[in-house]
Amino acid sequence: MILLGILLTLLGFVISVLSLGVTSSVGGRLAMVLVGLAVSLFGIMGVLNKAYLKNAIWKKG
């Protein structure tokens, strides 16, 4: 899960960088960058953090 979270977070960055070469329209780049941001945020909050919360200290009693 941790590796998946890291890869997803990085993938979001890659999508944003790719927007520079894939299209020259401002709207197109904006859309791709926003998608990239969403992917990265999901990687951090939805996957990586969840992986750590599984073994959170307060769940151990």
Added chain:
Amino acid sequence: MKNSTKRLLTVLFAVSCLAPLALAQAPAAAPAAAPAATAAVPPQPTPKPILDADLAGTPVPSADARAKGDPDGSLTGNASDVTVSDPKKGLTIGDLANQVGQNKIAVNFVWTLITGYLVMFMQLGFALLETGLARAKNANHTMMMNMGVYGIGMFAYWLIGFAIQMGGVGAVANLGGTAPLSAEFTATLFGKPFGLFGQHGLFLMHKGTYDVGVMVLFLFQMVFMDTGATIPTGAAVERWKFSAFIVTSFLFAAFTYPLFANWAWGGGWLANLGTNFGLGKGYCDFAGSGVVHAVGGLSALAIAMILGPRIGKFSREGRPQVILAHDIVLVITGCLILAFGWFGFNPGSTLGASGSGNLRIGSIAVNTMLASATGMISAMLYMWFMYKKPDASMTGNGFLAGLVAITAPSGFVNPVGAVIIGFVAGVLVCLSVAFVERVLQVDDPVGAVSVHGTCGIWGVISLGLFADGKSNYGGAWNGVNGSVTGLFYGDASQLVAQLVGVATLVGFVFTLSFIFAFVVDLLVGQRTSAKSELEGLDLPEMGALAYPEFELKS
């Protein structure tokens, strides 16, 4: 306070915020008609050049006059103080021109150094703020982290960090050139050069970087890096193993911070989004909402996630519990010291007070103070209405949130923009603190992730919205002619450049910080033992209590 009074206060506050905005947006009065020409303008005489001979009769006070003292200051500082290159020739135009040039650079050196000293003073603000928000049993440990990060971070930055960040920045005209910093490693992507890291400046000796301008630049950039490096100590307070803190801080100062700072400030690929891809003036971050604060805030998030929450922070059902700060006096003192230091942070980022539009330092300083005020007000009102009391620590966080947010746009927005940016930041930090604690269940004792991460990102985005196109720092920014202009003033592409920067922060900087912290966790272990944590870290980690004469409750 009664509800009716609260409502009245809210209405008054809203009106006071919106009135200047409305006035600022009102169309300007039509310009008066130009007066009709009444007479032909006589031709202007060609300017007569000053010759060396003209300087021969320049009056200077006699030695006798000077020997009597100069109580009113009318004799001190005159033509005899200009350095003469050849005494046989006497004072020449060339000597004067050299003196004028050196005076400009001297003004800029002094400005940059003094503002750098102010930024260094912010370390004390962070130390007091974080220690005040921690429990008394961890006060020594928290203070030591804040002092330790200064030395450790500086050493790593001197070894390699500065070279990575600024080794290819090229000539910084305000500081007289910094010519030795001229080698940027680039890769080619989409047919364009992508600057990745600098190569000159290791140990401040490598490739001619033993240079007065480079030294000034190093000092100023070093204290910025150290501000970023001290942010994670707040999120990790009360449970961070000191040895792990040292290694993690070293890696932050040597690699994490300098890489992103190179991309934004050192001539790297983000700065060149304008020249290479037509996105506004490239990624703009005047004083570091992104470079310093978001980098520090996202690193803090990565470390806090790996560390996990303090014992007792969450109930077994996962509900957050209040762990009280031990000294609100320290907290507020720290906040005020930080606000004072910010007058170095933002106006100092011109790297000069003379030439190239640098007189905008007044505007930058005013924007800084306005945003801090509205950030504090909005956070205080939010807490007052939502939780019935104007909570001191969150009001302090709102104060800082306004400052963090205005850091990137301070050089490019007008006072109304600054007021709005600060106001939004104050509310945003309250929402973010609740989100991090209740939804993410990440324990961030001082709110570092929200103040610096969330509001740093808001600052970067707000620049892409509110930059008013009125600034002029030598006619261009990041190599693109014209002034930085945001979406609300007609340039949507600037906002896209800013968002590419945000995506880089969230996607790349967070990942790099996480990987470093993860490796350190595997090798050294990031967290102290439960026994040490319950006892308080002062004795187990530092060997001495901060307050040995008081009886501490665990």
